[in-house]
Structures are given as C-alpha cells and as structure tokens.
Amino acid sequence: MNTLRLIFADQLSESVSSLEGCNHADDIILMCEVREEATHVKHHQKKIAFLFSAMRHFAQSLSGQGYRVIYVRLDDPDNTGSFRGEVKRCAAKYNPAQIVLTHPGEYRVLQEVRTWSSVLGIPVEIRPDQRFLCTPEAFAHWAGRRKQLRMEYFYREMRQQYDILMADGAPVGGKWNYDADNRKPPKTGLQIPANSTFPPDEITTEVMQLVSQHFSSHFGRLEPFCFAVTRKQALTVLEQFIQQRLVCFGDYQDAMLEGEPWMFHSHLSFYLNVGLLLPLECVKAAEDAYTQGKAPLNAVEGFIRQIIGWREYVRGIYWLNMPEYASLNYFEASRDLPDFYWHGDTKMNCLRQCIQETSNNAYAHHIQRLMVLGNFALLTGIDPKQVNEWFLAVYADAFEWVELPNVSGMILFADGGYLASKPYAAGGSYIHKMSDYCKNCRYQVTRKSGPDACPFHYLYWDFLARNRDKLSTNPRLGMMYSTYHRMNDDKKAAIREESALFLLSLEHHRD
Ligand SMILES: Cc1cc2nc3c(=O)[nH]c(=O)nc-3n(C[C@H](O)[C@H](O)[C@H](O)COP(=O)(O)OP(=O)(O)OC[C@H]3O[C@@H](n4cnc5c(N)ncnc54)[C@H](O)[C@@H]3O)c2cc1C
Ligand code: SF4
Numbered sequence: 001m002n003t004l005r006l007i008f009a010d011q012l013s014e015s016v017s018s019l020e021g022c023n024h025a026d027d028i029i030l031m032c033e034v035r036e037e038a039t040h041v042k043h044h045q046k047k048i049a050f051l052f053s054a055m056r057h058f059a060q061s062l063s064g065q066g067y068r069v070i071y072v073r074l075d076d077p078d079n080t081g082s083f084r085g086e087v088k089r090c091a092a093k094y095n096p097a098q099i100v101l102t103h104p105g106e107y108r109v110l111q112e113v114r115t116w117s118s119v120l121g122i123p124v125e126i127r128p129d130q131r132f133l134c135t136p137e138a139f140a141h142w143a144g145r146r147k148q149l150r151m152e153y154f155y156r157e158m159r160q161q162y163d164i165l166m167a168d169g170a171p172v173g174g175k176w177n178y179d180a181d182n183r184k185p186p187k188t189g190l191q192i193p194a195n196s197t198f199p200p201d202e203i204t205t206e207v208m209q210l211v212s213q214h215f216s217s218h219f220g221r222l223e224p225f226c227f228a229v230t231r232k233q234a235l236t237v238l239e240q241f242i243q244q245r246l247v248c249f250g251d252y253q254d255a256m257l258e259g260e261p262w263m264f265h266s267h268l269s270f271y272l273n274v275g276l277l278l279p280l281e282c283v284k285a286a287e288d289a290y291t292q293g294k295a296p297l298n299a300v301e302g303f304i305r306q307i308i309g310w311r312e313y314v315r316g317i318y319w320l321n322m323p324e325y326a327s328l329n330y331f332e333a334s335r336d337l338p339d340f341y342w343h344g345d346t347k348m349n350c351l352r353q354c355i356q357e358t359s360n361n362a363y364a365h366h367i368q369r370l371m372v373l374g375n376f377a378l379l380t381g382i383d384p385k386q387v388n389e390w391f392l393a394v395y396a397d398a399f400e401w402v403e404l405p406n407v408s409g410m411i412l413f414a415d416g417g418y419l420a421s422k423p424y425a426a427g428g429s430y431i432h433k434m435s436d437y438c439k440n441c442r443y444q445v446t447r448k449s450g451p452d453a454c455p456f457h458y459l460y461w462d463f464l465a466r467n468r469d470k471l472s473t474n475p476r477l478g479m480m481y482s483t484y485h486r487m488n489d490d491k492k493a494a495i496r497e498e499s500a501l502f503l504l505s506l507e508h509h510r511d
Contacts (some may be wrong), residue, residue, distance in 0.1 A: 001026075001097040001098070002023070002026040002027055002094065002095075002096050002097060003023070003026075003027045003028075003096055003099070003100050004027070004028050004030055004090060004091060004096035004098070004099045004100070004122075005018050005019060005022060005027055005028065005029050005030065005095065005099075005100045005101070005209065006018065006030050006031075006083075006087060006099060006100070006101040007031050007058075007101075007102075007103075007199070007472065008102075008104060008105070008109070009037070009051045009052075009054070009274065010051075010105050010273055010274045010275060010399055011102050011129075011274075011275050012055065012058040012231075012274050012275040012276055013131055013275035014061075014062075014231075014414075015128075015130070015131070015203055015278070016102050017102045017127035017128060017129065017130050018101050018127055018276060019067075019152065020127070022067065023173065023274060024066045024067060024068070024420075025068075025411040026068075027029070027068065028068050028069075028070055028090065028094050028096065029059075029062060029067050029069045029070065029071075030070050030072075030086065030087065030090050031058075031059050031064025031069065031070070031071050031072070032071070032072035032079070032083070032086040033052050033072065033073055033074040033079070033349055034056065034072075034074070034079070034080075034081055034082055034083055034085075034086060035074065035079075035081040035082075035214075036081055036082040036083070037083070038074070038108075038214075038215065040108075041389050041392050042215075042217070042218045042219060042393055043210050043215075043392075044218060044219050044220035044358075044359075044362040044393060044394050044395070044396060045212070045215055045216070045218050045219070045220050045221070045222040045394070046220055046221065046222055046225060046227070046361070046362040046396060047362050047393075047394075047396040047398070048211050048218070048221075049204070049207050049208050049211045049217055049222060049225055050225075050227045050229065050270065050362070050396050051274065051396075052074070052207045052210070052211070053200075053203055053204040053207040053208075053227075053229040054229045054230070054276065055071075056071070056203045056207065057203060057229050057230045058230075059071040060203070061230070061231075062185045064432075069149075072086055074210060074214065075210060075213075075214075079135070081410060083109070083113075084111065084112065084115075084116070084119070085108040087099065087116065087120065088120055091120055091122055093470060096122060097122075097123075097282065098122060098123045098124070098125060098498075099116065099117075099120075099122055099124045099125070099138070100124075100125045100127065101113065101121070101124070101125070101127070102126075102127050102128075102129050103126055103127065103128055103129045104113045105129075105273075105368070105399045105400070105401050106399060106400040106401060106437050107318075107319075107322040107323055107326075108400070109220045110126075113126060113243075114126075117235060120234070126257065131275055131278055131279070131369075132279070132312060132315060133158060133162065133279055133280065133308055133312050134158065134159075134312045134315070134316055136315075136316065136319035139154075139312075139313075139317075139319070139320060140316075140319075140320050141314075141315070141318065142154060142157065143320055144240065148421075149418060149419065149456070150421065151156050151309055151310060151313045151419075152176070152177065152309075153292070153483060154309065154313050155176070155305055155308065155309030155310075155311070155313070156176050156300055156318070158308040158309065158312060159171065159176070159304075159308065162280070162283075164283055164304060164308065165287060165290070165297075165301060170205060172290075172297065172301075173297045173301075176267060176301075176304065177301065178250065178297055178298035178301045178302060179298075179302065180256075181250065181251075181275075181298040182250040182251060182253050182256040182298055182299075182302050183250075183251075183253055183255075183434075184251045184252060184255065185222060185433050185434055186252060186255035186256070186257050186434070186435070186436065187253060188372060189200065190252070190255075190257070191258075191260070191265065192260055193240075193244040193245060195240075195262040195267060196233075196236055196240045196267075196279075197226035197230065198226055198227065198228050198229070198233050199226070200225050201229075204225060204235070207216070208223070208225060210220055216392075219342060219359065219393060219394055220358070220359045220360075220362055220394065221359055221360050221396065227270060227396065228270075228271060228276065229322070230276070231276045231277075232342060234268075234271035234276035234277050235277070237266075237267060237268060238266075238268060238271075238277060238281070238282055238285060238305050239285075241266040241267070241268065242285050242286060242289050242294075242295075243294075245264045245265070245266065245292070246264075246266075246286060246289055246294075246295040246299055246300065246303060247295045247296065247299060247305055248264040248297035248299065249265070249266070249295075249299040249303050250296070250298040250300075250301075250302040250303075251264075251298070251299070252264045252303060253265075253366070253367070254366075254367045254369075254371075254434050255434055255435070256347075256350075256353075256354075256367055256368060256372070256431075256434055256435035256436075256437065257435065257436055258353055258435075258436055258437060258440065260357045261357040261360070261361055261363065261364065261365070262363075262365070263365055265365045265366070265368050266282075266303065267363065269358055269397035270363075270396050272307075272311070272397075273397050273399055276328050279307050279308065279311065279312075282307055283308055286300045286303050286304055287300065287304065288479065290491050302406040311402065314401070314402055314405035314406060314409070314410075314419075315401050315402065315405075316408065317405045317418070317419055318400070318401040318402075318404060318405050319413075324386070325404060325405070325409075325415065326388070326404060326408070327385075328384070328408055328412050328414040328415045328416070329383075329384050330413055330414050330415065330416040330417075330470065331412075331413070331414070331467055331470065333381040333382055333383055333384060333412070333414075334381070334383050334473055335378075335380055335381045335382045335383060335503070335506070335507075336382070336386060336507075337382050337383070337387060337390055338380075338382075338506050340352075340355065341355060341373075341390055342390075343355075344359060347441070347442040347443065348376075348441065348442075348443065348455065349437045349438070349440050349441035349442070349443075350372045350431050350435065350437040350438070350441070351372060351373065351376060353437055354368040354369075354372045354373050355373070358373075358394050358395070359394075362394065362395055362396035363395065363396060363397070364395070367393075367434065369391070369406070369411070370410065370411060370424055371426060371430060371434070372426065372431060373411075374387075374407070374411030374412070374424065375411070375424065375426055375456070376424060376459075377411060377412065378411055378412050378413065378423060378425055378463070379425060379456070379459040379460060379462075379463045380459060380503060380506065381463075381466075381503075384407070384408050384412050384414045387407055387411070387412060388403065388407045388408060391403050391406070391407045392404075405419055410424060411424060416470075417474070421474075421476055422471075422474055422476040422477055423429065423471070425460060425463055425464070426460065427454075427456050427457045427459075427460035427461075428443075428445045428454035428456035428457050429445070429457075430486060431456065432445040432454075438454070441454070445456065445494075449494050449495075449498060453498070455502050458494075458495045458498045458499050459500075459502065461484060461487075461495045461497055462495050462496060462499035464477070464480060464481065464484055465484065465495065465496070468481065
C-alpha cells in the first residue's frame with residue numbers, strides 16, 4: 001500500500017510526523033512551490049526565496065537518503081499553482097492508497113486539507129505536529145481551567161513539565177522570571193557581534209532568479225540574501241548565538257540602535273518556524289551555556305521564556321480561537337494602513353528605520369515590531385486586518401499561527417485583553433529611552449505639543465481618551481488615567497486637536 005506524504009514549506013524537519021513509518025521503496029514524498037501560497041498575501045521577496053531555497057535543500061537531502069521525492073518547482077509548466085491541484089495531479093499519477101501529512105500551521109490550509117478526502121476520494125491522515133512542546137489539546141485543557149489566560153503561568157508549567165532551569169522542583173536562582181534585570185537602554189560603544197551570513201549557493205541563486213522574475217512587485221529587497229537554508233547552517237546560527245550573543249541577550253533585549261538591525265537577538269525564528277531547528281534543542285543549548293557559566297541567568301531565562309513561553313502560548317491561543325480570532329476588533333479600528341509602511345517614507349525616524357530594516361532584511365526584532373511599528377498602529381487605530389496582512393507579508397518568520405496572536409492580541413489589543421493584560425501603548429519617551437532614533441528625527445521627543453512635538457506623545461493620550469470607556473477600568477492603566485484626568489481642559493483640547501490634525505495628515509500622506 002503506497003502513501004503520498006505531503007510536506008509543507010514550514011515542515012522541514014526530518015523528525016516531522018508525516019515521515020514516520022515511511023516506506024522508502026513505495027511511498028512518494030510531495031513538496032511543491034505553489035503560487036497561491038506565495039501570493040495569498042504578497043510575501044517579502046526574501047521570504048519567498050528563503051522558503052523555496054530551504055525546501056529545495058531539504059528535498060535534496062531527503063532524496064540523498066533514499067526517499068522518493070517529487071518536487072514541483074514554481075516554474076514547472078504543469079504546476080497548477082495550488083496545493084489541491086498538485087496533490088490531485090500527483091495522486092492521478094501514482095494512485096496512492098492514502099495521503100499523510102502533518103497538521104498545517106495555518107487554519108486556512110487546515111480547512112483546505114480537510115476537504116481532500118471527499119474531493120479526491122482518497123483517505124487523508126492529518127498527524128499532530130510534534131515539533132511543538134504543547135499540543136493544542138493540552139493548551140485547551142490548561143486554558144479551560146482558568147478565568148484569565150496569562151503567559152507567565154503557562155510558562156511556569158512548561159518549565160516544570162520539561163524540567164528546564166529547575167532545581168529540586170523550584171526555579172533555578174529562586175525566581176521564575178528575571179525581567180527586572182533585563183531591558184537596559186543601549187549604552188554608547190556597544191560592541192555587537194556580526195550576525196551569521198551564508199552566501200547564496202547554486203540552489204539559492206537559482207531560486208533568487210525565479211523570485212525576481214515572478215515576484216518583483218512584492219515588498220522588500222531580495223539582495224543581499226544571507227539566511228541559512230539548511231539544518232547544518234541553522235545549527236551554526238544557533239551556536240554563534242549561544243557563544244556570542246546570549247550573554248547580552250537579556251540586558252539589551254529591548255534596545256534599538258540605528259544601523260543595528262540584529263542587536264543581541266538570536267535570529268532563530270526563521271529556522272524554528274520552518275523546522276530547521278527544534279525548540280528544545282535551542283532551549284537546551286541556552287541552559288547548558290548557563291550551567292557551564294558562559295551566560296548569566298537573566299539572559300538564559302529570558303531567552304528560554306520566549307521559546308517555551310511566548311512561542312508555545314501564542315500557538316495555543318491561535319488554535320483555541322480560530323477562526324474567530326482573525327476578525328476581532330475590540331476598538332473598532334478602521335483606519336487604512338498608511339502607505340509608508342510599504343516604503344518607509346515618513347519623517348518619524350523610528351518608523352522609518354524599522355520599516356527600512358524590514359524591507360532590507362525581512363526581519364525586525366521584537367521591540368521594533370511591538371513598540372514602534374505595532375505601537376503606532378495601535379495608537380492611530382489602524383484596521384487589524386490590514387495590520388495583520390502587513391506583518392504576515394513582510395517578515396520571513398511570519399506564519400499565521402504566530403503572527404496573528406502577536407498582532408491582534410499583543411499589539412492591537414483587538415481581543416480585548418484575552419492575551420495581554422493591557423495594551424502595549426507608549427508615548428515617545430519609551431522609544432527615546434530604548435533607542436537612539438530620536439536624535440535623527442525631524443520631531444523633537446522632548447516637545448509634547450506644537451508642530452515639532454513627537455507625535456507619539458499626543459497620540460498616546462488621545463488613544464487613552466478615545467478609548468476610555470473600554471480601558472479606564474483596567475487596573476494597570478489606573479495611574480495613566482489619573483494623570484490624564486488631572487490635565488486641564490486646554491491641554492486635553494490641544495491633545496485632541498493635534499492628534500486629529502496628525503491623523504488627517506496620515507490620510508493625505510503628509511505625516
Ligand atoms: C507585532 C508582532 C508580530 C510578530 N510576528 C511574528 C511572526 O510572524 N513570527 C515569529 O516567529 N514571531 C513573531 N513575533 C515575535 C517576535 O518578535 C519574533 O519571534 C522575534 O522578533 C524573532 O526574532 P529572533 O529570532 O531574533 O527572536 P529572539 O528575540 O532572539 O527570541 C528568541 C525566540 O523566541 C521566540 N519568540 C520571542 N518572542 C515571541 C513571541 N512574542 N511570539 C512567539 N515567539 C516568540 C521566537 O521563536 C524567537 O526566535 C512578533 C511580535 C510582534 C510584537
Ligand atoms: S521623536 Fe518621536 S517620532 Fe521621532 S524618533 Fe523619537 S519617538 Fe520616533
């Protein structure tokens with residue numbers, strides 16, 4: 001009985017469940033580059049090149065191990081352009097008794113796959129994705145026991161379950177969370193190690209030509225391309241992070257510097273999300289660095305929390321709440337995404353830097369996404385659908401299971417506080433404290449009003465004022481509302497008017 005085994009672009013792990021029990025002689029492994037996936041949002045050119053190149057390398061490695069791999073290239077004249085079309089075509093040729101695949105990472109694709117057994121008349125087995133540490137069922141069980149979901153409590157249970165940074169049943173060092181020691185502003189003269197880069201080989205070069213031929217109208221720069229595209233290269237990125245960056249990861253986790261897109265972050269999300277790396281091996285490598293005295297606890301705990309905490313938590317939230325989660329809009333935000341998100345041509349230097357780096361690298365680190373790009377979208381009331389589409393398109397690590405909860409839940413508070421206890425809203429002082437962006441800005445961060453004032457200041461207060469019926473009872477915002485209420489009427493009116501003018505200028509592209 002032969003089986004057709006389908007592997008998606010984000011399932012490039014040899015341990016992926018769809019390969020379990022594979023009969024090398026009879027079974028067919030199908031991998032395909034389909035136009036529908038590359039264009040359902042117009043993904044960054046570098047992201048498409050990364051995915052296609054990593055897929056081709058993975059297929060080559062499987063073939064080398066004796067698997068029968070059918071690899072359909074985007075420019076294959078018979079390519080139908082969709083998963084369904086390619087599975088149908090392959091099934092017609094090889095007449096498999098069943099189709100086996102690992103649970104897709106996106107709800108949209110899962111819905112599609114679920115139609116196949118009736119549409120194609122072949123049984124379809126969807127296996128769990130065991131590369132994650134918490135199954136959707138286990139997350140649902142955890143969530144079902146609680147009135148309010150908070151990542152911190154989920155994270156503690158994951159630490160215990162996987163025995164990570166634990167000693168005799170207690171957290172190593174006596175505390176679960178060392179964030180209080182983290183998040184220092186960047187100091188001058190900070191030496192940031194160069195990030196790992198891999199010059200394009202023959203496969204990548206061919207893929208890049210394909211991308212420039214078919215997707216040149218998509219956002220972002222294709223060159224220079226320096227991502228890892230094989231497991232071996234991804235392991236080098238991990239090793240380099242552990243040896244050179246982890247030590248300062250905690251301290252400068254929130255820091256932003258002009259011209260330094262990579263900072264002390266790990267740059268592992270690309271490889272984790274497509275399966276070239278597995279979460280537990282990254283976590284263990286960091287834990288070992290701590291045990292061997294090579295990195296401090298605040299850095300190691302902070303890094304581990306992102307992976308076994310936030311990463312697993314947002315995935316749990318996604319599968320527990322789809323498809324409803326995608327249409328949540330607590331603040332009824334409806335403004336169009338400003339055009340400058342696509343070209344970076346804005347006078348606000350913080351936004352300009354983050355957008356240009358996103359365009360160059362298909363990457364921005366967490367605080368750039370959260371406190372600059374996200375914060376602005378929240379304060380100005382941009383339609384969540386448009387914000388989600390942007391974040392899904394522009395980052396090479398973006399897949400809906402991780403992008404949507406971060407955007408709708410974390411930055412836009414579109415779920416009304418289900419994921420986060422308060423909106424991550426902030427004025428310009430935060431950006432000023434954590435970055436050097438303000439010194440090259442046309443606006444002055446020290447000015448609170450007037451034509452030179454940093455727009456983040458008045459937009460912040462205006463956001464709180466506009467949404468007071470939805471936010472003023474939030475205990476974590478009590479102090480901010482007291483400050484607002486103490487402002488005199490003239491000041492409140494100035495905030496309202498300056499914000500209205502600024503928002504109007506957004507509509508007329510004159511920010
Ligand atoms: C608005 C917004 C959108 C985001 N979209 C994505 C996305 O599409 N894909 C994505 O992988 N991450 C996303 N994140 C989370 C985070 O910004 C990225 O994981 C991180 O910037 C990737 O860079 P890094 O590997 O250098 O991360 P590091 O800072 O080195 O963190 C280590 C790892 O922890 C994980 N991680 C950290 N924070 C989160 C988080 N909030 N959610 C899930 N995993 C996390 C990632 O796997 C990351 O590789 C988003 C965050 C925000 C605020
Ligand atoms: S002054 Fe305001 S707009 Fe300009 S970089 Fe600083 S925070 Fe951004």
